[in-house]
Amino acid sequence: xxxxxxxxxxxxxxxxxxxxxxxxxxxxxxxxxxxxxxxxxxxxxxxxxxxxxxxxxxxxxxxxxxxxxxxxxxxxxxxxxxxxxxxxxxxxxxxxxxxxxxxxxxxxxxxxxxxxxxxxxxxxxxxxxxxxxxxxxxxxxxxxxxxxxxxxxxxxxxxxxxxxxxxxxxxxxxxxxxxxxxxxxxxxxxxxxxxxxxxxxxxxxxxxxxxxxxxxxxxxxxxxxxxxxxxxxxxxxxxxxxxxxxxxxxxxxxxxxxxxxxxxxxxxxxxxxxxxxxxxxxxxxxxxxxxxxxxxxxxxxxxxxxxxxxxxxxxxxxxxxxxxxxxxxxxxxxxxxxxxxxxxxxxxxxxxxxxxxxxxxxxxxxxxxxxxxxxxxxxxxxxxxxxxxxxxxxxxxxxxxxxxxxxxxxxxxxxxxxxxxxxxxxxxxxxxxxx
Ligand SMILES: [Zn+2]
Numbered sequence: 001x002x003x004x005x006x007x008x009x010x011x012x013x014x015x016x017x018x019x020x021x022x023x024x025x026x027x028x029x030x031x032x033x034x035x036x037x038x039x040x041x042x043x044x045x046x047x048x049x050x051x052x053x054x055x056x057x058x059x060x061x062x063x064x065x066x067x068x069x070x071x072x073x074x075x076x077x078x079x080x081x082x083x084x085x086x087x088x089x090x091x092x093x094x095x096x097x098x099x100x101x102x103x104x105x106x107x108x109x110x111x112x113x114x115x116x117x118x119x120x121x122x123x124x125x126x127x128x129x130x131x132x133x134x135x136x137x138x139x140x141x142x143x144x145x146x147x148x149x150x151x152x153x154x155x156x157x158x159x160x161x162x163x164x165x166x167x168x169x170x171x172x173x174x175x176x177x178x179x180x181x182x183x184x185x186x187x188x189x190x191x192x193x194x195x196x197x198x199x200x201x202x203x204x205x206x207x208x209x210x211x212x213x214x215x216x217x218x219x220x221x222x223x224x225x226x227x228x229x230x231x232x233x234x235x236x237x238x239x240x241x242x243x244x245x246x247x248x249x250x251x252x253x254x255x256x257x258x259x260x261x262x263x264x265x266x267x268x269x270x271x272x273x274x275x276x277x278x279x280x281x282x283x284x285x286x287x288x289x290x291x292x293x294x295x296x297x298x299x300x301x302x303x304x305x306x307x308x309x310x311x312x313x314x315x316x317x318x319x320x321x322x323x324x325x326x327x328x329x330x331x332x333x334x335x336x337x338x339x340x341x342x343x344x345x346x347x348x349x350x351x352x353x354x355x356x357x358x359x360x361x362x363x364x365x366x367x368x369x370x371x372x373x374x375x376x377x378x379x380x381x382x383x384x385x386x387x388x389x390x391x392x393x394x395x396x397x398x399x400x401x402x403x404x405x406x407x408x409x410x411x412x413x414x415x416x417x418x419x420x421x422x423x424x425x426x427x428x429x430x431x432x433x434x435x
Contacts, residue, residue, distance in 0.1 A: 052090040055306040059098040059280045062122035063107045066129050071359035072342055075372050077308045078135045092301050094284040096141035097123040098277040101179050105259040115259045133368045141284035147292035148283035152276050153264050154294050158328040164211040170251055173200035179273050207251040215323035216247045228335055230318045232382040235338040239318045278321050303331040311338040340384035370396045
């Protein structure tokens with residue numbers, strides 16, 4: 001038991017270990033930008049060892065109730081948050097729900113409900129699942145929260161003032177499920193989206209664009225000089241290869257979508273979901289009692305130490321988001337970690353395949369500790385991992401039922417982890433100064 005546990009869990013924990021190290025490292029690194037050349041200190045990351053460890057899960061899209069993939073991200077983030085607290089860090093663990101966009105309005109209409117009611121219900125189902133899974137989050141942000149909307153508007157205005165937003169006509173192939181225009185080169189036969197396997201539709205709109213292409217060189221420099229910025233290493237390679245194909249400006253407003261935050265000075269358009277949702281990592285930091293503003297939210301803990309995400313949204317977090325932050329003159333997060341997907345019995349899960357794994361059902365049947373333990377142990381952190389009921393039951397029986405008990409098990413786990421760090425990395429994980 002100890003050998004196997006040593007392999008998968010310590011892979012996860014090694015990652016926890018490296019995060020404080022990367023904070024120290026990036027602490028002195030200058031973000032490469034023309035403005036930083038003019039004013040060398042302007043865009044320095046100002047974090048210090050006293051700063052809280054701020055980690056985020058994705059803000060989950062409320063078109064449907066939580067699935068096992070969302071639960072997996074959150075379970076992993078929770079383990080990291082607990083470990084950081086154990087070594088004495090102040091932790092701000094952020095999660096929440098992303099609630100705007102065409103897909104949400106369509107899902108609400110399909111269910112005979114208003115977008116507001118739909119979002120309330122689904123957002124609540126996420127909270128309920130996190131409670132059942134004993135997730136120790138500190139902040140839960142909803143993108144329909146007025147404080148979030150105020151921060152998105154302020155951020156948009158800053159980027160606009162920096163000259164990075166312009167208006168243009170755009171005609172192209174649009175995937176409603178991705179809610180983005182696609183490059184024909186990346187589409188499958190019959191113009192199908194490679195992610196959703198559904199045909200994209202031709203659409204023409206007058207939109208506002210973000211000048212992402214301006215940030216090509218800066219992003220290349222950041223990735224080259226901050227190798228910890230995207231983890232694991234193979235995801236960094238993925239992002240660097242994508243950058244090599246050349247960045248294109250992207251549309252950040254929708255004329256045809258009503259359910260969203262209005263574009264400041266052009267209420268006929270709404271802000272593109274990603275240009276809205278990513279800001280949730282900052283608005284979550286602002287206190288409910290105070291007037292929401294970027295400045296106060298940033299003072300409460302930005303930049304984030306870690307964005308933990310699924311590999312499918314790597315591009316938004318490792319390319320779009322840092323460019324947006326640089327445009328607004330703000331510090332970048334320390335690390336974006338893209339983990340893998342879950343499969344079931346070796347197959348991709350999907351409603352159409354009829355083989356989804358319902359996290360609520362799993363928790364009701366086996367209890368939160370068994371579910372958390374199985375996915376942390378069985379999935380090598382960063383890679384794809386598989387669930388099979390037989391394996392799950394065997395693991396639960398072998399490790400949680402037939403041993404002295406779960407408390408004993410976690411003592412063993414801590415011991416394995418402690419031994420690993422002290423033996424292989426020559427540090428004492430319980431004395432943070434040795435990082
Ligand atoms: Zn798609």
